[in-house]
Amino acid sequence: MIPVDKDQLLFYYYYMRMAKYDRLLFILNLLRTRRNLNAAMIAAECGVTERTIYRDVISISEANVPIYYDRGYKYASDNFLPPLNFNIDEYLTLISILESSPLYKSGLETKKIRSIKAKIEACLSQNVRKEKSFASKTTRIHIKSTETGxxxxxxxxxxxxxxxxxxxxxxxxxxxxxxxxxxxxxxxxxxxxxxxxxxxxxxxxxxxxxxxxxxxxxxxxxxxxxxxxxxxxxxxxxFKDSWGVYGGEPVNVRVLMTGKAARIVQMGKHHPSEEITIIDDNKIEYRVTVSGTEEICRWLLGFGGDITVIEPNSLIKEVQKRAGNILKNYK
Structure with missing residues (x-):
């Protein structure tokens, strides 16, 4: 006979129980917030088989929770979960934050965020639930991501x-x-x-x-x-002094900017340490301390002839080198 580790069995038993209870609550949340869900749809949301969902429905019914089937499973009572005290503006703001998250946009944690949304919506008061069905969606923050799959x-x-x-x-x-x-x-x-x-x-x-x-x-x-x-x-x-993601030794950077570059830079904050001195209507001096110069070099090159690096010498040489390489392609 193969020896059995009782502690492992006990852990497995309680883990499976908790996983099932969490899934049952999630199913109830789905039924309160969405209509005409059949077993296949619920199984897809939960990541289990349809047979498991049928067993879950039996478990829910045996607990005297009123659900029934009419062109999809439905929840017959609104008294199971207490409503959260969100008003409609708070609810829409919270949903906007969740749906604008890079984790949601990139697909990395889409399933978890959908689960969070379902649990929030299941606990809303009747008034807010009615109001949200008529409310237009709030402003969304569109975050582009290169990571999928x-x-x-x-x-x-x-x-x-x-x-x-x-x-x-x-x-x-x-x-x-x-x-x-x-x-x-x-x-x-x-x-x-x-x-x-x-x-x-x-x-x-x-x-x-x-x-x-x-x-x-x-x-x-x-x-x-x-x-x-x-x-x-x-x-x-x-990340204190980094321009974007990468670090390095702190470097003091000074740049003269004219024309479009000067106007764009004055319109927003690009780094916590930046300082700007206005020389005239068309020229500024831009000063900043950054960790390494790779990322700020790429940013400066995007302004073309509207920038002149004053210091450090290493950045001057790097800008000259990259600009020279670009020019070679057009000779």
Whole structure:
């Protein structure tokens, strides 16, 4: 006879019970907020088989919760869950935030966010539920993402688990600078910026903290190696002086801007440390301290002949080099 670990069986039993109860509550939320759902539709939402849904419906009925079937399953009472005290404006704002999330737009956590929305809608008062059916949708924040696909979902989930459990992840990574390499990383946090998800971790190959773009990962796996989180790792401090995502040594940058560049830069805030001196109606001096110059170099080149870098010398040379390479293509 194969030996049985009673602790594992007990854990499995309680885990399955909790998973089922969570699913039953989710089904009730669906029935309160959507109409004409059949077993196949509910099964797709829950990620289980239709047979499981039929068993769930029996369990719900045995608990004296009034549901019935009429061109789809329906919930016969509004007294099961207490209403939340959201008014219509609060509800629409909350839904707008959820649907505008990069996690929703990129497809990484769409199912979870739909579940959250269903639970919120199931607990609304009758008045708000009636009002929302007539209310127009509020302004949405359209966040573009370059990351889609199930394989990226798995990458995201694996890295998230590594962060949560303090486990080292093993990557096959395609770096723009150095090409494909194998690395082991202590993952610390993730961030969505400039249309993509990144994560920051300590790279054993480079011996320093590095930023990795998730859609450049070719393969990822979670190791059994536990790491002790470094006390000096702070997301706010890490990105404090960065222009976008990547870090580096702090550099003081001074740029003369004219014409369109001067007008655009004065219209908004581009970096916490920036300072602007107006020279005349058509010229400004722009000063900023950034970590590394790669990203600000690309930004400045977008203004073409409307910018002149004053310092540092390294940035002047880089702008000259890239502008020269562009000109070569048109000779």
């Amino acid at each position: 199930k394989i990226k979902n798995r990458f995201y989930a694996t890295i998230e688990q590594g962060i949560r459990e303090s486990k080292i992840v093993r990557l096959r990574y395609n770096s723009i600078e150095s090409g494909i390499s194998e690395r082991e990383i202590e993952p610390y946090f993730m961030i969505f910026i400039e249309r993509a998800f990144y994560f920051v971790g300590y790279c054993y190959l480079r011996g320093e903290m590095r930023t990795f773009r998730i859609d450049r990962i070719l393969k990822v796996s979670l190791t059994d190696k536990i790491f002790r989180p470094r006390e000096d790792v702070d997301p706010k401090a890490y």
